[in-house]
Amino acid sequence: MNDKSEAGEDTAFSAPSERQTQSSSAIDHCMRLNQKTAYIGKIGRLRERYCLDQMRYMKVCHKKIGQDQMSYVEAKGQTISCARSCSSCCFVYVGATLQECEAIAYYLWHNEPARNSWLQRFPGWREAVRQGGDIFQYCEQTFSNMLLFGQDRQREKTFDKALRAHNKQRLVCPFLENDLCLIYEIRPSNCAGFFVTTPPEQCRPTGLSEPKFSITTIDDVVSDVSFYYQSLACPVTLYMPVAVYRIMEEGFAYLSRFPGLDGLESAAMSDPEVQAIIRSSSLE
Ligand code: SF4
Ligand code: SF4
Numbered sequence: 001m002n003d004k005s006e007a008g009e010d011t012a013f014s015a016p017s018e019r020q021t022q023s024s025s026a027i028d029h030c031m032r033l034n035q036k037t038a039y040i041g042k043i044g045r046l047r048e049r050y051c052l053d054q055m056r057y058m059k060v061c062h063k064k065i066g067q068d069q070m071s072y073v074e075a076k077g078q079t080i081s082c083a084r085s086c087s088s089c090c091f092v093y094v095g096a097t098l099q100e101c102e103a104i105a106y107y108l109w110h111n112e113p114a115r116n117s118w119l120q121r122f123p124g125w126r127e128a129v130r131q132g133g134d135i136f137q138y139c140e141q142t143f144s145n146m147l148l149f150g151q152d153r154q155r156e157k158t159f160d161k162a163l164r165a166h167n168k169q170r171l172v173c174p175f176l177e178n179d180l181c182l183i184y185e186i187r188p189s190n191c192a193g194f195f196v197t198t199p200p201e202q203c204r205p206t207g208l209s210e211p212k213f214s215i216t217t218i219d220d221v222v223s224d225v226s227f228y229y230q231s232l233a234c235p236v237t238l239y240m241p242v243a244v245y246r247i248m249e250e251g252f253a254y255l256s257r258f259p260g261l262d263g264l265e266s267a268a269m270s271d272p273e274v275q276a277i278i279r280s281s282s283l284e
Contacts, residue, residue: 015140015238016257033281034251035109041271050228051106054099055186062192065216069195078197088203090173093139093166096188096240099224105247107186114182118174122245125174132169136239138162147235174241188240189221233260
């Protein structure tokens with residue numbers, strides 16, 4: 001799919017392109033090394049503090065979103081139908097900021113059962129997304145256009161078209177296991193913000209009528225450009241499962257390709273503590 005021609009405009013943002021297929025042993029080695037070097041050295045420690053703060057912030061946002069939703073529906077005399085183990089909506093496009101993705105990667109590095117379960121499911125899911133034409137790239141691009149150039153009717157329509165094309169595939173999120181979200185406590189604000197007031201049965205593919213999805217967002221989350229190294233040149237929202245995987249697989253190399261973060265990889269990797277780990281890993 002040609003994102004630019006579909007979106008109808010150029011953009012200053014595009015997510016770094018993915019690595020070409022590697023052997024699984026090479027990927028395992030990259031991941032292992034990234035795990036060891038992610039939060040050590042001067043930048044690694046800043047990163048760890050930033051991720052812990054971000055996780056706390058995400059929980060505060062979940063609470064705020066819940067309160068906003070309650071006020072919204074109460075004012076209309078309605079009730080929210082969503083409950084924790086209700087998951088028929090977990091096939092929709094999940095956009096998250098780069099900062100949220102960093103926090104989720106941190107959480108997964110420190111939560112082995114969730115990480116293993118997700119990593120087991122990820123390759124099959126990623127292949128299905130690829131087979132479907134990687135429509136998420138079109139969603140990322142069209143959403144970024146709204147962030148960068150302003151939200152007007154045309155851009156909303158284009159983003160909506162991308163979302164509908166993505167959601168039509170009904171690819172279940174790889175973080176869903178037995179109807180529970182593996183990262184529930186730090187799920188992206190978009191997941192926390194998603195709700196309906198229609199009966200839950202309507203959200204299922206077999207539902208007789210269309211559910212009326214609503215989403216509560218927090219502007220400060222979407223427009224955040226803060227980072228632990230310099231700052232982002234513009235807000236970045238990505239397809240969460242793919243971005244989290246790439247943070248874990250490619251580490252600082254992936255992050256340093258976003259506008260504003262140039263130099264991050266060399267600054268982090270030249271740290272003597274990181275260098276020592278790299279040397280000892282090459283001897284293993
Ligand atoms: S949006 Fe629908 S499927 Fe999702 S949690 Fe709410 S009721 Fe359940
Ligand atoms: S991250 Fe969790 S809540 Fe969000 S779509 Fe995936 S499984 Fe559902």
